[in-house]
Amino acid sequence: MDSAALLDLLGNENRRRILRLLARKPCYVTEISEYLGVSPKAVIDHLRKLEDAGLVESRTDDQRRKYFHIARNLRLEVNVSPYSFGTKSAYPASSSLDMTTTCRHLTLDVKTASTNSDTSVEEVVSELASLEQLESELSMAQRWVQGRLTDVMDRLSEYVGDANARLFTDILRAIAGGADTVAKIATVVEAPYAIVEDSLYQLNERGLVYFENGRWKIAD
Structure with a gap:
């Protein structure tokens, strides 16, 4: 999805709150309405826009109640600095991607738990903790890189x-x-x-x- 259109879509606070709720569990319209404190009609309108954008999908249970859930993983990045403004949206890379060759300037040390049935709960929980720590460190690294980019651009501007x-x-x-x-x-x-x-x-x-x-x- 176009990143500019995605920004416009997520500019609405209630749509962001819907996505936060659906990230916890699938919900039906009445649940979402009670959570947001807005009318079911307004919720349906927000859900329609999220569905049209491919962010949300629905399924119907045995009682013919329609549940909504987030359709896919999607990352939206916004970069604002004195020298650039840009947005980028992308779907996550395949888990089989070799990051050691793709990201030549990064050193990643993450042990991936086996996917077979012998994997213990402790191993999976340990991998989850490692990946959450890595996510935090990468976020910090991104902010550091943006700051350094601004510093370097300042120095180049002095030359120019x-x-x-x-x-x-x-x-x-x-x-x-x-x-x-x-x-x-x-x-x-x-x-x-x-x-x-x-x-x-x-x-x-x-x-x-x-x-x-x-x-x-x-x-x-």
């Missing part, structure tokens, strides 16, 4: 010293990432060719980049 600091910084990052022609850099930074070309000449005048053998490079 211009109202176009963000564009200049993106151009430097593109060059560092291997883009070495105006066309390639313009594609990476998603800016018009002429603007990128003019920016490169300005960066060159400041001694931050240079042109050699048909390629743009970052100065030492």
Whole structure:
């Protein structure tokens, strides 16, 4: 689902409260209505929107009572800093994904309990505790990385010293990432060719980049 649409959907407090409740257990409309303190009609409207978005599903029991439950795992990330604003929504990766090769800058030490029938409750509870601790540490790491990104962008802005600091910084990052022609850099930074070309000449005048053998490079 588009992250902007998801933000709009979750901007309603009652829909967030519904999801918190359903994360505990499946519920029928009357239960949700009593929990929220709003009319069943309003609850049905919220549930319809959550269903349309694919966040909630329903099933009917033997008494033909409809129960609602959360349909799937979904992660929404919002990044706000002086240099960027972005949202990203994604479904969790497969549990079989090899994180040691995917996340080269992270060291993960988590023992996964066996999935066979011989696994003890103690082993599963131990794995749960380890994963909850890892989730907490990763959350802290994400906040630390965002803070460091802002610090580094501040330092780059000092080097660039211009109202176009963000564009200049993106151009430097593109060059560092291997883009070495105006066309390639313009594609990476998603800016018009002429603007990128003019920016490169300005960066060159400041001694931050240079042109050699048909390629743009970052100065030492």
